[in-house]
Amino acid sequence: MASRLIAVVAGVGPGTGASVARKFAETYPVVLLARKPENFESLAKEINSKGGKAIGISADVSDLTSLKNAVDTIKKEFGDDVGAAAAIFNASGGFLRKPFLEVPPEVFQQSFAVSATGGVLFSQSFLPLLLNGVKQKSQHPPSLIFTGATASVKSNAQMASFATGKWALRALSQSLAREFGPQGVHVSHAIIDGVIDIEKTKGYNLPPEAKLSADGIANDYWWLHTQPTTNFTWEIDLRPAVEKW
Amino acid sequence: MASRLIAVVAGVGPGTGASVARKFAETYPVVLLARKPENFESLAKEINSKGGKAIGISADVSDLTSLKNAVDTIKKEFGDDVGAAAAIFNASGGFLRKPFLEVPPEVFQQSFAVSATGGVLFSQSFLPLLLNGVKQKSQHPPSLIFTGATASVKSNAQMASFATGKWALRALSQSLAREFGPQGVHVSHAIIDGVIDIEKTKGYNLPPEAKLSADGIANDYWWLHTQPTTNFTWEIDLRPAVEKW
Amino acid sequence: MASRLIAVVAGVGPGTGASVARKFAETYPVVLLARKPENFESLAKEINSKGGKAIGISADVSDLTSLKNAVDTIKKEFGDDVGAAAAIFNASGGFLRKPFLEVPPEVFQQSFAVSATGGVLFSQSFLPLLLNGVKQKSQHPPSLIFTGATASVKSNAQMASFATGKWALRALSQSLAREFGPQGVHVSHAIIDGVIDIEKTKGYNLPPEAKLSADGIANDYWWLHTQPTTNFTWEIDLRPAVEKW
Amino acid sequence: MASRLIAVVAGVGPGTGASVARKFAETYPVVLLARKPENFESLAKEINSKGGKAIGISADVSDLTSLKNAVDTIKKEFGDDVGAAAAIFNASGGFLRKPFLEVPPEVFQQSFAVSATGGVLFSQSFLPLLLNGVKQKSQHPPSLIFTGATASVKSNAQMASFATGKWALRALSQSLAREFGPQGVHVSHAIIDGVIDIEKTKGYNLPPEAKLSADGIANDYWWLHTQPTTNFTWEIDLRPAVEKW
Numbered sequence: 001m002a003s004r005l006i007a008v009v010a011g012v013g014p015g016t017g018a019s020v021a022r023k024f025a026e027t028y029p030v031v032l033l034a035r036k037p038e039n040f041e042s043l044a045k046e047i048n049s050k051g052g053k054a055i056g057i058s059a060d061v062s063d064l065t066s067l068k069n070a071v072d073t074i075k076k077e078f079g080d081d082v083g084a085a086a087a088i089f090n091a092s093g094g095f096l097r098k099p100f101l102e103v104p105p106e107v108f109q110q111s112f113a114v115s116a117t118g119g120v121l122f123s124q125s126f127l128p129l130l131l132n133g134v135k136q137k138s139q140h141p142p143s144l145i146f147t148g149a150t151a152s153v154k155s156n157a158q159m160a161s162f163a164t165g166k167w168a169l170r171a172l173s174q175s176l177a178r179e180f181g182p183q184g185v186h187v188s189h190a191i192i193d194g195v196i197d198i199e200k201t202k203g204y205n206l207p208p209e210a211k212l213s214a215d216g217i218a219n220d221y222w223w224l225h226t227q228p229t230t231n232f233t234w235e236i237d238l239r240p241a242v243e244k245w
Numbered sequence: 246m247a248s249r250l251i252a253v254v255a256g257v258g259p260g261t262g263a264s265v266a267r268k269f270a271e272t273y274p275v276v277l278l279a280r281k282p283e284n285f286e287s288l289a290k291e292i293n294s295k296g297g298k299a300i301g302i303s304a305d306v307s308d309l310t311s312l313k314n315a316v317d318t319i320k321k322e323f324g325d326d327v328g329a330a331a332a333i334f335n336a337s338g339g340f341l342r343k344p345f346l347e348v349p350p351e352v353f354q355q356s357f358a359v360s361a362t363g364g365v366l367f368s369q370s371f372l373p374l375l376l377n378g379v380k381q382k383s384q385h386p387p388s389l390i391f392t393g394a395t396a397s398v399k400s401n402a403q404m405a406s407f408a409t410g411k412w413a414l415r416a417l418s419q420s421l422a423r424e425f426g427p428q429g430v431h432v433s434h435a436i437i438d439g440v441i442d443i444e445k446t447k448g449y450n451l452p453p454e455a456k457l458s459a460d461g462i463a464n465d466y467w468w469l470h471t472q473p474t475t476n477f478t479w480e481i482d483l484r485p486a487v488e489k490w
Numbered sequence: 491m492a493s494r495l496i497a498v499v500a501g502v503g504p505g506t507g508a509s510v511a512r513k514f515a516e517t518y519p520v521v522l523l524a525r526k527p528e529n530f531e532s533l534a535k536e537i538n539s540k541g542g543k544a545i546g547i548s549a550d551v552s553d554l555t556s557l558k559n560a561v562d563t564i565k566k567e568f569g570d571d572v573g574a575a576a577a578i579f580n581a582s583g584g585f586l587r588k589p590f591l592e593v594p595p596e597v598f599q600q601s602f603a604v605s606a607t608g609g610v611l612f613s614q615s616f617l618p619l620l621l622n623g624v625k626q627k628s629q630h631p632p633s634l635i636f637t638g639a640t641a642s643v644k645s646n647a648q649m650a651s652f653a654t655g656k657w658a659l660r661a662l663s664q665s666l667a668r669e670f671g672p673q674g675v676h677v678s679h680a681i682i683d684g685v686i687d688i689e690k691t692k693g694y695n696l697p698p699e700a701k702l703s704a705d706g707i708a709n710d711y712w713w714l715h716t717q718p719t720t721n722f723t724w725e726i727d728l729r730p731a732v733e734k735w
Numbered sequence: 736m737a738s739r740l741i742a743v744v745a746g747v748g749p750g751t752g753a754s755v756a757r758k759f760a761e762t763y764p765v766v767l768l769a770r771k772p773e774n775f776e777s778l779a780k781e782i783n784s785k786g787g788k789a790i791g792i793s794a795d796v797s798d799l800t801s802l803k804n805a806v807d808t809i810k811k812e813f814g815d816d817v818g819a820a821a822a823i824f825n826a827s828g829g830f831l832r833k834p835f836l837e838v839p840p841e842v843f844q845q846s847f848a849v850s851a852t853g854g855v856l857f858s859q860s861f862l863p864l865l866l867n868g869v870k871q872k873s874q875h876p877p878s879l880i881f882t883g884a885t886a887s888v889k890s891n892a893q894m895a896s897f898a899t900g901k902w903a904l905r906a907l908s909q910s911l912a913r914e915f916g917p918q919g920v921h922v923s924h925a926i927i928d929g930v931i932d933i934e935k936t937k938g939y940n941l942p943p944e945a946k947l948s949a950d951g952i953a954n955d956y957w958w959l960h961t962q963p964t965t966n967f968t969w970e971i972d973l974r975p976a977v978e979k980w
Contacts (some may be wrong), residue, residue, distance in 0.1 A: 117352035160910035167906035168899040171890040179892035229317040229486040231461035405665035412661035413654040420650035706966035708890040721951035731964040
């Protein structure tokens with residue numbers, strides 16, 4: 001099969017990841033990565049049925065072998081010289097909002113495994129494809145985008161198991177922006193500062209305007225992706241107009 | 246004349262301000278504010294000749310009376326109940342890059358007068374029009390956008406006369422974002438981290454890709470303007486991909 | 491009179507400024523600057539009666555002439571070649587915590603006049619004496635210390651008239667730290683994040699441990715002053731242990 | 736043996752850790768933690784021979800069992816109800832300054848294992864002793880101090896394997912400061928922004944005044960330790976006066 005530029009989205013639950021995948025699928029074949037197939041199956045079907053192209057691959061971003069297998073699968077599907085126009089890291093490790101001394105060390109391990117190690121392994125796996133996208137003169141600069149949170153810049157009491165991983169991920173994105181910007185890859189970090197309007201948050205006692213739109217976030221990621229090499233944004237913050245911050 | 250939503254741009258020299266005015270003039274009648282008419286005359290002519298609408302008003306943002314006169318002129322032109330869809334503060338005070346003890350206090354005064362006082366007076370003058378734009382249900386949330394610089398977040402040696410004003414302006418924008426977001430006005434701050442590709446910087450010893458595109462900045466401001474109330478960005482940074490930071 | 495190294499404290503109301511003056515008076519003759527003599531008279535008397543040396547000078551830090559007169563007075567008292575071991579800027583302009591559109595522009599002017607312009611004029615007036623202190627081989631590196639606040643790093647809704655000046659002052663301190671550190675002057679900025687336990691705050695509904703000790707702040711400034719040139723701190727934050735932040 | 740308040744120092748190589756241990760040994764029995772006995776043996780001997788008390792324990796901060804054994808050893812030595820006046824985390828994981836795609840994932844793992852996981856496990860191991868120190872009314876508020884670096888706040892190109900762990904550690908310290916400050920434990924983070932003058936850096940092409948003094952850092956940690964509960968500093972930066980930053 002001839003090489004085509006793809007978009008890869010890691011962490012496609014029923015929220016931001018799905019919206020981002022739909023948005024980028026308007027332009028690129030998308031690869032959906034999630035640990036559990038039920039997290040990408042219906043989304044892949046939906047995109048394919050609407051004339052886009054999507055494949056889902058079971059992958060654990062915290063596991064190098066798993067990611068290597070994913071890249072192998074991608075190359076089988078799209079060719080060995082496949083390039084990427086975008087790689088979006090939307091995964092987050094679990095955490096516990098609890099007094100620090102009551103949080104089992106395993107919880108920190110799991111948080112680091114996804115947010116810190118996962119970010120590193122995902123980047124090492126897909127930067128070669130993004131650099132390949134540069135060589136293949138993608139219309140928009142190939143983009144590596146990381147989803148952050150309020151906890152990426154503020155580490156509150158009882159939130160250490162989340163914030164430590166998120167700060168590490170932000171550090172990764174800043175270092176990569178500095179190293180790979182001059183090579184033509186646009187690395188960005190988005191601070192999502194608020195509750196996203198998804199199935200899981202339906203029951204929250206919040207008016208609709210107090211929640212971030214997942215489709216809106218996807219539009220913002222697309223905007224980052226279309227910035228020219230003269231005007232790269234490393235970081236944006238995003239929050240509802242009514243959010244107190 | 247019937248009320249229409251306008252866009253106001255302060256600081257329209259031959260760079261970012263002009264690009265921003267052109268971009269917003271595709272959708273709104275634009276008001277160009279500059280101290281010297283030669284800074285807006287040809288731009289207004291250009292916009293008007295291309296089917297847009299632009300008026301230029303001589304105004305000094307550091308002078309309350311001057312801004313009041315500008316608002317009066319705007320109301321005469323667009324009606325007393327005129328609303329604004331956007332107000333963009335792109336002005337910057339002069340400064341001296343010199344050893345601190347060799348910078349005359351007047352230089353600091355002039356820098357504060359525009360960057361700090363000017364930002365305040367401009368905001369107090371046009372927030373009522375922006376709030377009016379909210380009432381008139383503008384398609385996109387009315388936007389108040391401030392142009393910042395590297396010196397808005399880093400205060401280098403010998404740069405105090407620039408950075409003090411720019412930090413004050415950033416503080417203003419953050420406070421206004423928190424106060425007026427819940428009222429429907431989108432307040433943003435853009436950190437322009439690099440040299441902009443304009444007439445003045447033609448002679449700089451820099452390759453083209455090492456300069457920010459002014460039209461690109463205008464696109465980014467437009468993107469900020471079109472964000473929905475669920476997804477407001479307060480701050481973006483912008484720099485060439487090859488910029489060292 | 492023979493030249494001696496002095497300490498200058500601007501903004502000596504009945505709180506931090508007085509504590510700082512007492513602390514530095516244990517080692518240096520102190521010069522107390524305040525607009526109103528009643529703000530330094532009893533303090534000067536107290537220091538002099540306890541074996542220290544203090545003189546008070548009426549001065550307005552936002553007025554260059556007033557500061558020049560203060561320096562003249564100091565030279566008459568301590569000699570033309572007087573050096574300073576410390577200069578502490580503890581002044582703050584007035585502000586209004588009110589909706590932005592209800593804050594008169596004059597309030598911003600007054601805030602900038604002290605926090606921004608005052609910081610600049612104070613620094614330009616006393617850096618020559620601090621550099622003289624370097625030449626005269628002061629035991630501890632001559633120190634220029636600025637008092638900041640929560641609002642120096644966070645600009646809340648309705649706090650713009652305070653924060654703009656405080657961010658400008660912080661920018662000043664950072665630029666001066668970079669320029670004058672290599673010349674031997676130690677420039678620092680202290681973020682006082684909480685209510686200080688002074689006469690004015692007696693009535694606040696706060697337990698004693700929820701207020702900062704003014705004498706404690708003075709100790710911290712003294713600690714900054716005694717750091718050797720190999721280990722300069724630019725910025726510290728200070729808050730009660732129980733403070734929520 | 737009767738319970739006494741101790742100070743624990745993790746990461747006692749021949750630099751900052753040793754200086755900190757010597758400083759705190761002037762007041763407290765100190766426990767020296769390092770993986771390799773050769774890193775604490777001569778230091779323990781030195782402290783004991785000068786009238787202080789020091790014990791060294793081989794411990795790997797990234798290994799929970801190892802730390803549990805260390806705490807057991809401490810309790811055998813100082814009693815089951817032993818309290819701590821200070822716990823200082825001075826350990827740092829290895830890293831590689833190399834293009835990101837050339838850094839083996841194991842290097843990131845090792846960096847996280849010490850800087851992130853190590854910080855967490857050390858804190859979970861010694862916070863109970865610090866809280867015990869609060870109960871036992873230690874003279875100075877029990878202190879938990881973390882050693883950071885330039886890379887704790889800036890993540891440069893090719894430095895991701897260091898910065899990710901250091902940002903995570905800083906996030907940990909901020910969360911713990913917020914949670915344990917109200918419980919009487921003083922949590923601090925020191926940004927060491929420069930080269931420390933130790934054996935390893937003797938050959939660097941830097942004049943003596945361009946290196947941080949390790950003893951100076953120890954003094955600064957002691958100063959943090961002696962701050963009263965009304966005046967806690969979370970973060971200080973430390974650099975040579977001549978450092979460019």
